[in-house]
Each structure stands twice: as structure tokens, then as C-alpha cells.
Amino acid sequence: MRHLPALALAASLIACGPPPAVDPEIARAIAGMKAFDNHAHPVRPTAAGEKPDDEFDALPVDSLEAQSDPVLQRGTSPVVVAAHRQLYGASTKADARKAHPDDYAAWALDQMGIETMVANRVAMGPGLPASRFLWVPFADALMYPLGTAQLVHNPDQRSFFPLEDKLLARYYRESGVTQRPATLGEYLTKVVSATLERHKKGGAVAEKYEMAYLRSLAVGNPSRAEAERAWAGGGDYTALQDYIFRYIALECGRLGMGVHLHVAHGGGGYFNTSWANPLLLEPLLNDPTLRKTTFVMIHGGWPWTREITPLLTKPNAYVDYSEQLSFDTPHNVAEALRGWLAYVPEKVLFATDAYPFSAELGWEEAGVVAANASREALGRALTAMLRDGEITRERAVELATMVMRENARKLYGLGDRGR
Numbered sequence: 259m260r261h262l263p264a265l266a267l268a269a270s271l272i273a274c275g276p277p278p279a280v281d282p283e284i285a286r287a288i289a290g291m292k293a294f295d296n297h298a299h300p301v302r303p304t305a306a307g308e309k310p311d312d313e314f315d316a317l318p319v320d321s322l323e324a325q326s327d328p329v330l331q332r333g334t335s336p337v338v339v340a341a342h343r344q345l346y347g348a349s350t351k352a353d354a355r356k357a358h359p360d361d362y363a364a365w366a367l368d369q370m371g372i373e374t375m376v377a378n379r380v381a382m383g384p385g386l387p388a389s390r391f392l393w394v395p396f397a398d399a400l401m402y403p404l405g406t407a408q409l410v411h412n413p414d415q416r417s418f419f420p421l422e423d424k425l426l427a428r429y430y431r432e433s434g435v436t437q438r439p440a441t442l443g444e445y446l447t448k449v450v451s452a453t454l455e456r457h458k459k460g461g462a463v464a465e466k467y468e469m470a471y472l473r474s475l476a477v478g479n480p481s482r483a484e485a486e487r488a489w490a491g492g493g494d495y496t497a498l499q500d501y502i503f504r505y506i507a508l509e510c511g512r513l514g515m516g517v518h519l520h521v522a523h524g525g526g527g528y529f530n531t532s533w534a535n536p537l538l539l540e541p542l543l544n545d546p547t548l549r550k551t552t553f554v555m556i557h558g559g560w561p562w563t564r565e566i567t568p569l570l571t572k573p574n575a576y577v578d579y580s581e582q583l584s585f586d587t588p589h590n591v592a593e594a595l596r597g598w599l600a601y602v603p604e605k606v607l608f609a610t611d612a613y614p615f616s617a618e619l620g621w622e623e624a625g626v627v628a629a630n631a632s633r634e635a636l637g638r639a640l641t642a643m644l645r646d647g648e649i650t651r652e653r654a655v656e657l658a659t660m661v662m663r664e665n666a667r668k669l670y671g672l673g674d675r676g677r
């Protein structure tokens with residue numbers, strides 16, 4: 259008889275199972291929140307016969323040598339198949355395009371529960387309305403004014419660097435400069451500042467760097483004389499790049515634009531992960547002259563998610579957790595999120611990195627996969643904090659609102675946009 263209570267308890271546990279990983283009330287609250295997506299690559303819908311959009315990335319990864327794709331980025335992955343079904347049901351992508359001839363991209367955002375998406379693109383254009391998409395163009399090309407042939411050391415760089423040359427030529431053209439200026443000073447004013455100001459005028463909220471694909475995030479602090487020597491052809495090219503990077507960072511501060519940096523492992527079988535270590539950014543984040551510039555570490559630093567945490571006390575440092583769910587599970591990403599949320603939660607931003615990986619995994623499917631998994635990871639982190647008595651239920655919902663949109667809204671000064 260005395261075993262009965264224990265048996266009853268065991269039976270009730272079997273009946274109920276373990277508590278859900280995400281508290282249902284928190285899950286409901288997060289599901290109902292319209293998100294601000296800090297980083298993605300939406301593809302511009304083009305009409306039949308029009309050249310397909312290729313401006314969704316300065317360095318597209320679809321032309322690289324084959325690598326061993328992570329499970330979550332394979333078109334056959336169950337989450338990708340489920341995302342396709344969530345978007346299109348029993349019909350096809352082509353049917354959805356036909357059903358939404360004028361508002362396909364905005365319709366796709368609605369399916370992801372995203373109000374505003376930051377479009378990290380070379381240029382914007384028809385089909386991506388400014389009411390739903392904010393622009394972040396690319397600044398890397400400006401760092402390589404002396405050409406890039408000497409910087410190519412592997413097949414991925416052989417694909418990437420000529421694209422930077424092409425983009426720099428475009429920036430020259432758009433700036434009305436026909437050849438390399440005689441002096442570094444002229445280059446900085448007539449090409450670099452002119453480009454940044456044009457981007458700002460075109461609606462850009464930040465400049466993006468894919469630097470970790472091309473070189474280390476370790477940016478030195480060379481003198482103007484060192485940079486001038488390199489410009490004249492007799493010095494260290496890296497010092498010139500570093501000088502230009504810092505010039506752009508200062509200009510972004512002046513113009514009220516953020517600096518977005520790819521800080522995480524990346525695509526391609528030659529990606530040098532150690533170049534993307536967030537701790538390499540400390541000299542920039544600790545430079546008093548750059549405190550007016552906001553740095554956003556895109557992709558949450560994986561595998562260095564813990565290294566990101568202490569950097570969040572820098573007043574001008576932010577992190578988003580885009581792409582992370584294509585590297586890792588919601589369970590593990592929740593652990594990283596929990597560390598950040600317990601430390602400086604005002605600096606953490608929701609994002610997807612919706613990207614056209616392949617025919618099966620377009621930006622729409624990738625957006626749905628990432629939006630679902632990112633909501634789940636956030637829910638798991640907040641639930642764990644609630645169960646451990648670290649936060650109240652009210653605070654959990656408040657933190658969710660901050661991560662899903664309010665932090666970004668403050669960062670970019672968006673006021674009531676999307677409310």
C-alpha cells in the first residue's frame with residue numbers, strides 16, 4: 259500500500275510526459291509577435307523574360323566548389339520540406355508567384371511572421387517595397403582599391419575577389435570617377451564617402467562586411483603615412499585596407515549608419531573560421547574614436563557564441579542570431595541566447611539570414627525555417643530562465659518583444675514604423 263503514491267506519481271508522469279521545452283504561453287506570445295528581421299537576402303521577384311535577380315549578395319556562395327553541406331542546409335532536410343509545405347501547401351512556388359503578381363515578397367514575409375526585413379543586397383529594386391524592406395549594402399569592395407589578384411590564395415577567393423573588383427568598378431561609376439584618383443585623400447572623398455552618402459540617401463541603415471570570407475577581422479590601426487605609402491605602391495596593402503575600414507567606420511558614425519559584420523563560420527569549403535572570431539573585434543570596439551559607430555555582429559559568432567557575451571557590454575556592440583539555426587539546433591542556440599539575455603538583453607536581435615541556397619531551399623523556405631527555429635530557440639531560452647526562477651512570466655514576454663523587434667527599432671531609430 260505504501261508504494262501507491264509513488265506509483266501514482268510515476269503513472270501521472272507517464273501520462274503527461276516531460277514539460278514542453280517551450281512554455282505554451284511564451285510560445286503563443288512569440289508566435290503572435292510581428293518580427294523585425296535584422297539580416298536577410300530577399301530575392302527580387304522578376305517577371306518572365308527579365309534577367310533573374312543576382313543582387314541578393316555581393317559574394318554569392320552558389321558558384322563555389324562543392325563542400326560537405328551541413329544537414330540543415332540540405333534541400334532534403336525535413337524542416338526544409340515542412341517549410342515548403344507551410345508556404346505553398348499542395349501547390350507550387352510558381353502558383354504562389356502567379357497569385358501574388360505585385361506583392362509576392364511581402365506575402366512571403368507575412369508567411370514568416372516578419373513585419374520588416376533588412377535586405378542585405380547590392381541594390382534594391384521593384385518588388386521589394388520600402389514599407390517592408392530596409393537596405394544594407396556592401397562596403398568590402400571599397401577596402402581593395404589596389405586590385406585583388408595578389409590576395410587570391412584558394413579557389414573560393416578566386417570566385418570572390420573578382421566580384422569585389424566588379425563592385426568597386428560599379429561604385430566608381432556611380433560616383434562619377436573614371437579612374438583611380440592620384441591621392442588616397444581624393445579616393446576617400448570622391449569614391450568612399452561619395453558611395454556611403456549615396457547609400458545613405460538610398461535608404462541604407464548600415465553597411466555590411468563579408469570581410470571574414472576574404473581576410474581576418476583583425477583590423478590594425480595604421481597611421482595615415484603608412485596608408486599613403488601603400489597607396490603609392492610601396493607599403494603594406496593590409497595596412498591600407500585597415501585604414502580604409504576605420505575611415506568607413508567613422509563615416510558610418512557620422513552618417514548615422516551601422517556597421518554589420520559577418521561574425522561566424524561561413525559558407526564554402528575554404529572558409530577560414532578563425533578569421534571570424536568575434537574577439538578579433540575588441541580593438542575596434544575599444545577604440546574611443548569609434549564609439550559613435552554601431553557594430554552589429556551578424557550570425558551570433560558561432561562557434562564562438564560565448565565569446566560574444568562579454569562584448570555586449572561595449573555600448574556600441576550588438577548581436578543578431580541569424581543563420582545560427584542552420585548551424586545548430588534550437589536547444590543549443592537557446593543556450594547561447596540565454597547567456598546573452600541574462601547579460602545585456604537590449605543588444606540581442608532576431609534575424610533569419612533568409613538566403614537563396616538552392617532551388618529547394620529558396621530565400622522563402624530558408625526564411626520560414628529560420629523564423630520558426632529562431633522563435634523556438636528564443637522560447638526555449640526564456641522558458642529555461644523562467645523555470646530556473648531567473649525571470650518572471652511578464653519579463654519573459656517583455657524580453658521576447660525586445661529581441662523580436664524593439665531592440666532593432668531603437669537601434670535604427672525607426673520610431674513607430676510597423677506598429
Ligand SMILES: [Zn+2]
Pocket residue numbers: 297298299378611613
Ligand atoms: Zn547573410
